[in-house]
Amino acid sequence: VLYKPVLFYEHLDVQLDNPILADKRVRQALLYALDRETLVQQLFAGQQPIAHSMMSELDWAYSEEVRKYPYDPEKAAALLTEAGWLPGPDGLRRNGDGEALSIELMSTAGDRTRELVEQVLQSQWRKAGIEIRIRNEPARVFFGQTLTERRFTGLALFAWLSAPEHVPRTTLHSEMIPTAENGRAGQNFTGFRNAEMDEVLDAIEVELDRDKRKELWRRIQSIYAEELPALPLFWRAQAFIFPKWLTGVTPTGHMGQSTLWVED
Numbered sequence: 001v002l003y004k005p006v007l008f009y010e011h012l013d014v015q016l017d018n019p020i021l022a023d024k025r026v027r028q029a030l031l032y033a034l035d036r037e038t039l040v041q042q043l044f045a046g047q048q049p050i051a052h053s054m055m056s057e058l059d060w061a062y063s064e065e066v067r068k069y070p071y072d073p074e075k076a077a078a079l080l081t082e083a084g085w086l087p088g089p090d091g092l093r094r095n096g097d098g099e100a101l102s103i104e105l106m107s108t109a110g111d112r113t114r115e116l117v118e119q120v121l122q123s124q125w126r127k128a129g130i131e132i133r134i135r136n137e138p139a140r141v142f143f144g145q146t147l148t149e150r151r152f153t154g155l156a157l158f159a160w161l162s163a164p165e166h167v168p169r170t171t172l173h174s175e176m177i178p179t180a181e182n183g184r185a186g187q188n189f190t191g192f193r194n195a196e197m198d199e200v201l202d203a204i205e206v207e208l209d210r211d212k213r214k215e216l217w218r219r220i221q222s223i224y225a226e227e228l229p230a231l232p233l234f235w236r237a238q239a240f241i242f243p244k245w246l247t248g249v250t251p252t253g254h255m256g257q258s259t260l261w262v263e264d
Contacts, residue, residue, distance in 0.1 A: 008236035032076035051232035061217035093129035109136035192229035
């Protein structure tokens with residue numbers, strides 16, 4: 001039995017129309033307040049690597065320069081204080097109007113793994129003074145309506161599956177925000193609008209030079225890790241089970257499957 005990280009990107013889409021989450025300092029604080037290493041160790045025996053952006057380290061275009069968010073509760077607290085969310089007598093942070101820092105978290109009901117992840121996130125964020133309200137829905141409703149119509153109010157937990165060097169135009173370009181006017185086309189459920197990201201996405205789709213593409217990929221990852229339209233959690237791992245007599249098969253972890261190298 002071999003465990004291999006694959007290109008299933010488990011993350012939290014952020015509803016950027018929510019005034020609380022529209023503040024980048026709050027989004028960054030949310031990630032600093034998470035101990036993702038402990039989460040992966042406790043729930044997945046350490047087999048699933050932490051995600052730092054929407055691009056996996058398996059991809060040649062992955063940038064080591066991408067900003068990382070280690071568990072740092074002091075930095076999270078400083079960012080929340082700077083954003084105007086101060087500790088209250090009940091342990092929750094509140095703004096100047098006395099409103100609690102409360103965020104709704106949604107995912108697919110009945111998925112036991114995701115429900116466990118939600119509970120860990122809720123517990124860790126509570127330590128930072130953030131209240132998380134969990135409200136899950138059947139996958140048919142969650143993916144069919146809530147995401148496509150951008151009905152979620154806070155955070156949405158799910159995964160994307162990508163191929164190597166997959167350009168994330170549908171999830172990050174401002175033209176891809178689903179609206180009634182465009183027939184709910186696109187998968188930019190967060191409502192992310194960033195002129196530089198649009199420019200780089202447009203450029204990378206027509207650039208053939210590998211070195212230039214690598215620089216464009218670096219910029220995409222840097223913008224993503226700085227702005228955090230979504231909060232990266234981890235890359236899923238899959239189990240590959242082989243008979244003991246079979247040798248020479250190496251799981252790739254991506255959509256360029258092992259059988260493409262069957263001659264080896």
